[in-house]
Amino acid sequence: MNLDIISIGDELLIGQTLNTNAHWISKEMNAIGFTIREHVSIADTEEAILNAVEHAMSNADVVLVTGGLGPTKDDLTMPALNKYFGGELVRDEKVYQHIEQLVTSRGFVMNQNNQDQAIVPNNCEVVHNANGTAPGLWFEKNNKVLVAMPGVPYETKAMITDTIIPWLKQQYELPEIINQMVYTQGLPESMLVEKIADWENALPETIKLAYLPSPGRVKLRLSSLGKDREMLQRSIDEQIEQLKAVIPQYIYSEEQEDMGMLIGELLRKNKATLATAESCTGGYIAHLITRVAGSSEYYKGSVISYANEIKINELNVKLEDLEQFGAVSQQVVEQMALGVQQKMKTDYAIATSGIAGPTGGTDEKPVGTVWIAVATPKGVFSKKYVFGKLRDVNIERAAITALGMLRGCV
Amino acid sequence: MNLDIISIGDELLIGQTLNTNAHWISKEMNAIGFTIREHVSIADTEEAILNAVEHAMSNADVVLVTGGLGPTKDDLTMPALNKYFGGELVRDEKVYQHIEQLVTSRGFVMNQNNQDQAIVPNNCEVVHNANGTAPGLWFEKNNKVLVAMPGVPYETKAMITDTIIPWLKQQYELPEIINQMVYTQGLPESMLVEKIADWENALPETIKLAYLPSPGRVKLRLSSLGKDREMLQRSIDEQIEQLKAVIPQYIYSEEQEDMGMLIGELLRKNKATLATAESCTGGYIAHLITRVAGSSEYYKGSVISYANEIKINELNVKLEDLEQFGAVSQQVVEQMALGVQQKMKTDYAIATSGIAGPTGGTDEKPVGTVWIAVATPKGVFSKKYVFGKLRDVNIERAAITALGMLRGCV
Numbered sequence: 001m002n003l004d005i006i007s008i009g010d011e012l013l014i015g016q017t018l019n020t021n022a023h024w025i026s027k028e029m030n031a032i033g034f035t036i037r038e039h040v041s042i043a044d045t046e047e048a049i050l051n052a053v054e055h056a057m058s059n060a061d062v063v064l065v066t067g068g069l070g071p072t073k074d075d076l077t078m079p080a081l082n083k084y085f086g087g088e089l090v091r092d093e094k095v096y097q098h099i100e101q102l103v104t105s106r107g108f109v110m111n112q113n114n115q116d117q118a119i120v121p122n123n124c125e126v127v128h129n130a131n132g133t134a135p136g137l138w139f140e141k142n143n144k145v146l147v148a149m150p151g152v153p154y155e156t157k158a159m160i161t162d163t164i165i166p167w168l169k170q171q172y173e174l175p176e177i178i179n180q181m182v183y184t185q186g187l188p189e190s191m192l193v194e195k196i197a198d199w200e201n202a203l204p205e206t207i208k209l210a211y212l213p214s215p216g217r218v219k220l221r222l223s224s225l226g227k228d229r230e231m232l233q234r235s236i237d238e239q240i241e242q243l244k245a246v247i248p249q250y251i252y253s254e255e256q257e258d259m260g261m262l263i264g265e266l267l268r269k270n271k272a273t274l275a276t277a278e279s280c281t282g283g284y285i286a287h288l289i290t291r292v293a294g295s296s297e298y299y300k301g302s303v304i305s306y307a308n309e310i311k312i313n314e315l316n317v318k319l320e321d322l323e324q325f326g327a328v329s330q331q332v333v334e335q336m337a338l339g340v341q342q343k344m345k346t347d348y349a350i351a352t353s354g355i356a357g358p359t360g361g362t363d364e365k366p367v368g369t370v371w372i373a374v375a376t377p378k379g380v381f382s383k384k385y386v387f388g389k390l391r392d393v394n395i396e397r398a399a400i401t402a403l404g405m406l407r408g409c410v
Numbered sequence: 411m412n413l414d415i416i417s418i419g420d421e422l423l424i425g426q427t428l429n430t431n432a433h434w435i436s437k438e439m440n441a442i443g444f445t446i447r448e449h450v451s452i453a454d455t456e457e458a459i460l461n462a463v464e465h466a467m468s469n470a471d472v473v474l475v476t477g478g479l480g481p482t483k484d485d486l487t488m489p490a491l492n493k494y495f496g497g498e499l500v501r502d503e504k505v506y507q508h509i510e511q512l513v514t515s516r517g518f519v520m521n522q523n524n525q526d527q528a529i530v531p532n533n534c535e536v537v538h539n540a541n542g543t544a545p546g547l548w549f550e551k552n553n554k555v556l557v558a559m560p561g562v563p564y565e566t567k568a569m570i571t572d573t574i575i576p577w578l579k580q581q582y583e584l585p586e587i588i589n590q591m592v593y594t595q596g597l598p599e600s601m602l603v604e605k606i607a608d609w610e611n612a613l614p615e616t617i618k619l620a621y622l623p624s625p626g627r628v629k630l631r632l633s634s635l636g637k638d639r640e641m642l643q644r645s646i647d648e649q650i651e652q653l654k655a656v657i658p659q660y661i662y663s664e665e666q667e668d669m670g671m672l673i674g675e676l677l678r679k680n681k682a683t684l685a686t687a688e689s690c691t692g693g694y695i696a697h698l699i700t701r702v703a704g705s706s707e708y709y710k711g712s713v714i715s716y717a718n719e720i721k722i723n724e725l726n727v728k729l730e731d732l733e734q735f736g737a738v739s740q741q742v743v744e745q746m747a748l749g750v751q752q753k754m755k756t757d758y759a760i761a762t763s764g765i766a767g768p769t770g771g772t773d774e775k776p777v778g779t780v781w782i783a784v785a786t787p788k789g790v791f792s793k794k795y796v797f798g799k800l801r802d803v804n805i806e807r808a809a810i811t812a813l814g815m816l817r818g819c820v
Binding site for chain 2: 010011012013014015016017018019020022023024025026027028029030036037038039040041042043044048052070071072073074103105106107108111112113114117130131133152154158210212221276278281282283284285286287289290291293294295296299300301302303304305306307309310313314343344356357358359391392395
């Protein structure tokens with residue numbers, strides 16, 4: 001089954017907004033067995049929309065459209081689709097009530113724009129948008145399906161996960177595709193490639209391997225396509241078992257990419273608590289942990305000690321060690337971890353101190369130097385890393401690495 | 411002048427690689443006056459390449475193609491283009507020497523793959539690839555130009571900047587384009603539309619307006635295209651002055667989208683310092699601030715008080731207020747802001763306390779309820795918000811809103 005994705009919006013064409021929707025949707029649709037034939041991004045004009053829809057509907061079985069469904073004048077997707085499918089625009093009571101509830105719960109009064117968003121073509125199914133006011137539209141014509149969704153990523157994601165995927169699975173018989181991930185942490189891509197070369201060369205032809213690097217991690221994807229899901233899975237599982245024997249210490253999960261979630265699961269299982277003391281990561285570790293729903297069960301809090309006086313006053317770092325070894329040192333980072341562990345009375349604590357860049361480096365401690373400490377019920381340990389030159393990437397790598405160190409001892 | 415971008419590669423269609431090339435190229439081409447008509451991403455097959463090229467060459471004046479120029483079996487762009495333009499494949503001596511120099515400088519010996527990369531169609535201009543072995547190809551047909559480049563972003567960027575932009579400017583007389591942004595914060599899109607409707611309706615026809623919403627913010631883009639850059643800019647500036655009179659309190663910048671950077675600039679200009687006390691935002695505000703290089707100049711740190719005992723012990727929140735009003739209350743959030751301001755001896759402090767979700771809500775305080783306080787040298791103030799149901803989005807909206815509140819008083 002072929003699937004086309006049409007992204008509507010001038011912001012994509014002038015290079016203002018990166019098209020993350022097409023990327024995310026492709027991954028989801030590929031995972032349930034569709035072959036994605038084409039992405040196309042076009043302008044907010046009726047002509048461009050009609051041409052792209054015509055082209056996609058004559059080449060693909062399913063067409064997913066995002067963008068241009070909002071309440072403003074530059075949102076032309078609905079009238080254009082209504083013209084293409086030849087329906088009439090009518091008010092949908094269920095949509096109206098949902099919008100009214102959303103708007104009033106946010107403390108606003110319904111205005112004309114809000115009311116207009118309840119007007120939809122009468123020859124489509126409405127797809128509920130739990131997180132916004134613009135409804136999705138599911139059209140069918142000549143045994144083909146076109147679904148229009150808003151361009152706001154979190155609204156679209158929820159609609160696809162909650163409604164569109166179940167509906168598509170009901171309508172089409174799709175081949176089995178298995179994309180099995182193996183999440184590794186601690187080896188750069190080029191080293192990983194070398195370490196697992198023999199294993200990779202011996203993979204059966206039916207299994208495709210891809211390397212997907214991101215700061216601090218490399219994901220491996222093993223893909224296989226066929227009719228018999230069990231057989232595909234068995235073959236992939238065998239290969240993963242062999243891989244585990246080659247790099248046991250670098251694989252952190254086969255299911256959970258999100259290190260914050262993984263740490264949360266571990267802490268909850270062990271009924272243990274955590275605190276953090278962050279300098280160079282500046283709250284990013286805390287954010288990765290608290291993004292996870294329910295994290296208040298095991299996470300007590302953090303002292304972000306950007307200034308040295310906060311390290312001294314709040315974390316009991318010794319002034320003489322700060323002066324002798326500097327803030328980016330084993331002595332200071334270990335005292336930070338122990339200080340917050342004691343203050344917040346937790347089982348575990350993580351601390352970071354480093355030079356995120358782009359300035360502040362020296363010959364001895366170049367930009368990218370980061371000390372990370374983990375305090376456990378049995379004591380504290382720490383390690384020095386030298387990452388790269390980019391501030392954002394250093395913050396992310398330090399945070400992921402710190403969570404990786406904690407994982408090893410919970 | 412219309413321009414199409416074709417991106418070739420299965421990795422784009424299965425959602426493995428985000429198409430940053432099309433985004434970057436669009437921005438560059440828009441800036442020199444091209445109107446980007448369409449992006450299309452297609453598979454690595456001769457059929458898909460020929461169809462896409464045929465379609466683009468009959469609709470656009472210039473076509474830029476990336477991907478599929480490498481040395482491996484799945485790289486089909488060159489043979490497909492050679493078929494389309496009807497040339498012959500011959501070895502190019504200059505390209506050969508460049509490849510040889512690159513390969514040997516990296517300590518390798520030329521192999522068959524390397525040698526094959528010097529074979530190019532004889533009816534195109536070669537575009538030098540300073541950073542890689544695959545040359546770019548500049549074809550012309552019926553007064554139209556098609557340029558093929560490799561998919562590796564840093565190779566393509568250098569080729570576009572160093573060669574393709576100068577060549578395009580020489581060949582075409584391009585109009586001036588201005589895209590001016592206005593960043594607003596504090597009003598949902600539908601309310602903003604209403605507030606500025608009169609201004610929008612009175613915009614001259616030469617100026618196009620777009621709304622670009624993201625959690626907590628709406629960006630407005632005013633675009634204009636013409637021959638006289640100064641006149642275009644003057645006309646846009648006039649409209650922005652009028653807009654400022656309509657919604658002065660909601661516009662936070664015309665240049666700086668990043669709230670963390672904006673706050674940093676304000677604090678630095680006023681030689682003021684900041685601390686944060688975060689509950690529901692869990693370190694995300696600290697992260698937005700410390701992502702900015704040099705933030706240690708004005709940012710002292712944070713107490714992330716996920717547990718109530720931390721609020722009491724570290725931020726001097728009164729136990730009786732916590733018990734009487736709950737953690738998500740005006741009393742508690744103001745005490746948090748004052749507590750961290752005092753502890754870290756800063757001029758300003760921000761505090762958040764809310765129910766990020768998905769659980770923890772009550773009838774009185776539903777998920778999405780967030781209290782935000784700002785402590786200033788003159789005292790503390792606070793405000794209650796009710797955001798939505800999604801944890802990630804609530805965290806982001808609360809953080810952006812808190813920074814927006816702080817902006818109003820530094």
